Amino acid sequence: METNIVGVGVSISDRFRSVVEEKVLRIDTLAPRAQRIDVKVTHRAYHNGHMEDSTVELTLTGRGPVVRAEAVDADKFTALDLAVDKLAEQLRRAKDKRVDARNHPRGATYDKGSGALEGIDLEPASADIIRRVATGEISVVGEGAEDEAYTPVVIRVKRFGAEWMTVEDAVDRMELVGHDFFLFIDARTDSPSVVYRRKGWDYGVISLAAQAAPAELAS
Known part of the structure; x- marks a missing residue:
């Protein structure tokens, strides 16, 4: 090597x-x-x-x-x-x-008829976080930018090329890079998603809907 x-x-x-x-x-x-x-x-x-x-x-x-x-x-x-x-x-x-x-094959299954993904924990993305970022309530600082003023919440941004893969492959990739989460695009649903570590061999998935409803953003 x-x-x-x-x-x-x-x-x-x-x-x-x-x-x-x-x-x-x-x-x-x-x-x-x-x-x-x-x-x-x-x-x-x-x-x-x-x-x-x-x-x-x-x-x-x-x-x-x-x-x-x-x-x-x-x-x-x-x-x-x-x-x-x-x-x-x-x-x-x-x-x-x-x-x-x-x-022990993993039990995550995708129902093409209903579009439901079963056998793995799913959580909707928070519309409140989307609203707060859109309105500037949460500041977003690009990598390498200087912090001109103190803010209690700072999001540092890193950009990577989008990768389409299954939830199972995303979990494997997360383990290999040693992180507690991994961002990807679900090949089954074309939704931006994040897998994250819970306890032991348990994992969760946060999946972002293609478009948030206006009523949700206004709430």
Whole structure:
């Protein structure tokens, strides 16, 4: 597996490179189909240099979805250990889910006649949140923009290309990137949707209707 190491605000020593190569062997056994791992080390100093930390980000690419993990610590070697542990755990969970899916197929079913999706928790999107964003009550700050004034609620925006997939595939992708939610477009309904983690192996889905009714927005 190809390894690429980049340092931001910090030089990458030969010792760190050798440790990374050792850790990659562990990942290689868990993801034999992976073709490349990118390691990004970012060093930050706060309060005139009195406080420092390092962030290690791991991105695994190959045949299949991208897998990511990151960790922060004052020592970059410790951050690397933590990030590798997270990545390994995500790969193990994904493998366990594949085995569990083969033995116990997930029960989410879509009724083409009624348009109902059963076997998974569904919640409607909040019309109140849509109204508050539309009226500017909740400020939206683009990534990289400076906060000119304090506001108790700030939404930072990241834009990604839309991906159509099933709810089940979205849950798998969420597990692989190590997040508690995953935004996608439901291939069954063409609705913008979010899967999110609940407890254990339980997940929920928030699905946005194609168009909110005017009465709902006014309420």
